Amino acid sequence: MHNRYLKIISGVVILYAASLTAQSRDAHNPVIHADVPDMSMIRVGNTYYMSSTTMHMSPGVPVMKSEDLVNWELVNYAYDVLDTVDALTLTNGKNTYGRGSWASCLRYHNGMYYLSTFAQTTGKTHIYTTKDIEKGPWKAISFKPSYHDHTIFFDDDGKIYLIWGGGELRMVELKEDLSGVKEGTERVLIANASVPAGPDMGLPAEGSQLFKVNGKYYLFNIAWPKGGMRTVIVHRADKITGPYEGRVVLQDKGVAQGGLIDTPEGKWFAYLFRDYGAVGRIPYLVPVRWADGWPVLGVEGKVPETLDLPAGKGLIPSIADSDDFERKEGEPALPLVWQWNHNPDPDHWSLEDRKGFFRITTSRVDTTFLSARNTLTQRTIGPESAGTVSLDVSGMKEGDFAGLALLQKGYGMIGVRSEKGNKFICMVNAETGEPAEIKRIPLTQRTVYLKAECDFRDRKDEARFFYSLDGKQWSSLGNTLHMKYTLPHFMGYRFALFNYATENPGGHVDFDYFKISDRISK
Template sequence: MIKTTTTVTNPIIWADVPDPSVIRVGSTYYMSSTSMHSMPGCPIMKSEDLMHWELVNYAYDTFEDNDMHNLMDGKHIYGKGSWATSLRYNDGTFYLSFSSLDTNQYYVYQTTDIENGPWERYVIPGLHHDPSVLFDEDGRVYVFHGNGRIRIAELTADAKALKADGINQLLLEGETEGMGLRAEGCHAYKLNGYYYLFFIEWPRVGNGRRRQVCYRSRELLGPYEHRIVLDDHLDYQNNGVAQGGLVDTPTGEWYAVLFQDHGSVGRIPCVVPVSWEDDWPVFGIDGKVPHSFEVPLPQKEAKPLVASDSFEYAANKLALQWQWNHNPDHALWSVTERPGYLRLTTGYTARSVEFARNTLTQRTEGPACSGVTKMEFGGMKPGDRAGLVALQHYYGTVGILAGEEGAHYVAMCVKGDDGEEVAVEKIRYEGNHIYLRIVFNFEESSDIAHFFYSADGEAWIPIGYPLRMKYLLQHFMGYRIGLFNYATKTIGGHADFEYFEYEKRN
């Protein structure tokens, strides 16, 4: 018997899926998210019950090719890249747009097949901060954007460029009194004869947490009235659940998909019931974000967002759960050169894993998770470093350091005060393969990572010290686990990873 309802439990994904933008097309929901420096970027996920999401596509493999995006000459796009996306569907076409702080440009991607592409890209000069696209019923298209000072700009009917003689003006001013973060993260809708604009704001006064606000007007250009529609948190976290938009069911129920900052694991999405009173949206149950509730949608099978990989591929194309840290150099990695292994070959020198090109990453998940790999390092050259990384601005690694005359060392390293990689503990290691493991614990904001190695995959030896993980705005992203190999002296060495084994712990 098919279950006709689904229990939504918050968070719906206990991993870094920030700035969610959700639409419904027929009975299927699609969600896009911020991806910044991870490539491919702008992940597309789908669901039929709002609880169980599957990764199905990305909007692009890379969106710029320059030194910053390629981690060259000490340059990077950490904390920049693609920010909050706006996902929309109109007349058979899907539209995904975002702005990038490092290029100061606004990007619009379009496709008629969101799960398979291809996507066409259009670039509009000028930063349109946290954009939200609105297709009005009269055929005109607008983008709302800004921080505090919210602007409206009119796009051409095909949403490929700014309309030359279209509207382009300041629309409204967010609250200023006592505000730390003024209105941003716009999600715009036309419903019930009103224009609705949803924002996040963060007052310095009161409970000190972020909240969701709604502006509405019967006229596009206002005036707009507004009210706070949600000021609540989830569980023991005081961080407010906010920033996101609305979506309905085929039978007319309404929900908001928002997110909450959750320490070093990142920004985690939540679903909140929405009702209507006097054409105002009412978020939550008695103003609270429920831990769980029923939605009138048939439950579907869960698909993992983070997954193990045996690296058994017929072609040189990785599973969707993997993202590179910045743009990869495709000539320097392979899953077919040595079948059953991921080979990472060095082509550049770097001062630390933070600037190592071709680091292959996945998200981490709460409340706890772990990743294990078996690595063969006979092809490494003196000065090479390879292994597993817990990646954020303050990172930790466990792996092999290749020394002179065939010497190898297993080491746990962290970021030093000068930005260089520092070995906390370093031990001479014999052989040509090693098992590496990182265990992450995010429960109740403990935010600790432990590092281990093994010669046989059975007896695990802790190394270094537990890393106190910190969510820092330099990367603006939750911790990721990654496989890396980089050179500090001579390029051309390689490391082979036989598998990546992932386990989520509830």
């Protein structure tokens, strides 16, 4: 009887242990099915922080937080505005689509957080520092030139280095206050970092991120052989100055560009991203083991679908979220999920003019949606997502156009035009690069409901647009938008709330809410 009881207990323990193991392997790649490219990641104690790229959006350089490497939430941005040049404010015919600030580098050293980026738009390298990465404030430092895809590294001897470049990688030493480069310290670090990936490169090695593990230096880069896929290259050295030896450490599904992160328990992962069509560049985690002093990425060289990490809980409300535009005293005007397309014009948007509504007032005449100011955006999410707004159009002026868009170079829109004393619900398709009004119907009431649905499943990359007169019964309008990720914008599609004037400035519209869902109608 006693032995039988022990066997039963042992069986229960085995089943329970097996259950725990199964539960722990619930995480799936991609860990974030949304546009979060060029990640840089650190761990401080048991907490992980990650920065990413949002280019022409303001505020910029988002910071995300996680306790488990899988479930991330937005907690801050490095800056409200990068600069106030015409290209960033959409003035005098200028814009900075696909430029703005690019790949960042996030570091923690002696109780201080350092977040650096670079911008073709300003021609500068920008470094932001804070003791509180979640609340700030940030101190901003900038200097010329703009060091492409750089990594900052604080070495054990107190020296601060910056490595950058494409193909040929170079290194400089920074001044102790990070205000610029020490003269006479620039050197070629690796003459041709692409060599391990082959002789014929479409994209030479770039995206540098440097790490020090067990006394050795490991420099991660991405390269793209012609006719091949994005590839992860690692160079290692005993000294930061080299010499470096390199090898390909991952070539699967085009998952590449990133670096290393370890857990408090001693597990290692590489954080990387994958180009995934119209939704953007999406983050993956790849397990890492060490062999002969080299990081070995993947499972038998492949990117696994499942990970020995906690399950993902979804991207809503941590990465994207609905908003009823109601604000309690002390709350920020806009939650972190929102970013402006370029710098906002603060005098012409408001949550105060009509409580519980987001108002955009036109300040000038524009010819296209892409030149309009105060367009408010947030990420679309995969594998599918829908955005819905309630819009009061009673304050529009002749020639105004307002509504909900999917923002990229080949954008799509559903909105209301005020024309010849009448209003029309219109669907516009700009997938060819030129906007074309596909269909319109008359609107005779002040409030209309608009919806955009995105289907990113298996890179289908299709969007459809709908309207409703009561918020309950929906009708499709226009045709299917075939979404395409384009380099001129270099960003996944975004839901966008807009209003612009084509004849007379001063009109306004009021958005009552924006709702996002991870389901679309079938």
